[in-house]
Amino acid sequence: MAHLSNENRRSRGQLILVTAFALAVSFVALALVLNSVIYTENLATRSESAKASDAVKVKSDMVDGTAQIMTYVNEYNASEADTYSDLVDEIRVGVSNTTQFAREYQNVNGQAINTTLVATEKGTWINQTFSVENKNFTDANGDPSWTLVNDTEGTRRFRMNVTDPDALADTGDLAAGETRSDLDNFTVVARDRSVSPAKTWKMELFHDDADLIGSGSEYVLSVVVDGDQRPTCTVPNGVEHFWVNVSAGTVSGEDCRALRFAENTGGVYDISYWNGDKINGTYRLMVNNQSALDPTHYNSTVTAGPPVLDKAIWGGKILVDYEEQRMVYETDARVVPGESDD
């Protein structure tokens, strides 16, 4: 008991001491609590434990790399490949090499990656780019109006080189008619038959030699979409040759705004040439549906001359596996170099 009287001066204030002690203890406890707050708040200043961006970057890098490998194999190995599996093997080797290189880099950061090719989609080059200077765009039987492919689901890298512009029909007839008999000029037609009436996209190439449409006697490219005439693009008279990049929408290297291949069609369409005897040159395009090609239009060997069909890889699928200490990320990724150009 605390003694407060004068008789016991030396033990005075015990109550205050006990209270002060109790308060001190509770403040020490408070200090401990606040300390743990400091630790937790420290968490807030840290960046996220696992960086999602790294995983997604690795995936997209591997997709890009595989796409480049596919493009290379399609560009340089297609004509030599006897079977699709030859091409697939080449791509598989490429993917495995790329993974090996990437792995060495990523290991430094404590990241483990693995990529494997799990599937490929077949494609076909339609090719008239070899051993010809001045061949017209007829099929293997000499038929000037023919269908290159039925029901293709995509077209890529469609380019033609008009090696002899003067072989183009000399006409100013800008016929926007729907049928073949209306047209005298070389025409590329994409037709979507899945709807009625069928949607058509037409590109005519001709020489306005007599300046009938006021082009200044130039070579004219005219696009008609479902009967709707688009502004024409022209190439100056007298050039030795010019390129039409149908997929990229350029004519002789210049951007042609009217040229957007098969812009009005749905996902599936036919590609035909009309009046293929009214143009001389080379062309090549890749389509992704090889079963819809009629082999009678093509020569079976290169020695028989163009056009021929070459095997190609349209696209594929890779499995990307990415791991780091606190994260596992695994996914399939579709690889289609350039996708479809329509």
Add this chain to the structure above:
Amino acid sequence: MTDRPTNRGQAITLNYALGLGISVILMTGLLITGGAFVNDQRESAIRTELRVIGQQVAADVATADRLAQSTEDNSSVTLERDMPDTVAGGTYDIEVVATADAHLILTTRNPDVRVRVDLVNETVIQETSINGGRLRINQTESGELELVSGGGSG
């Protein structure tokens, strides 16, 4: 002036009782306010900690969500995270409320503190409740996200 006793006219007992009473009142007041202050501080400390932890978990869910969104077929996403086992000396629970407005509820008992942190997710997250500490966010086979307690693989 002659010396006189200063406690003249007072009973010793009364003097003692008065002194003791005043001291007790003073000390009790100090203890009560001090205790309340400490309790307040503790509660607000817990609230701060839960909010930080909640936001960290929400950030991890958002990361897992972004990853899940970037996957195609045959995908698997796992993210692991170490959170404190306790806040201010007590354990806590994390509850995922998977309504249209998905959010986390972090709670402690004694004192009862409840903190809500909103989630931003495109992928559906499964409703669950786990203890605080090390946790994992998985993508399930159905493509949804789930919050699981504990680390390790699988």
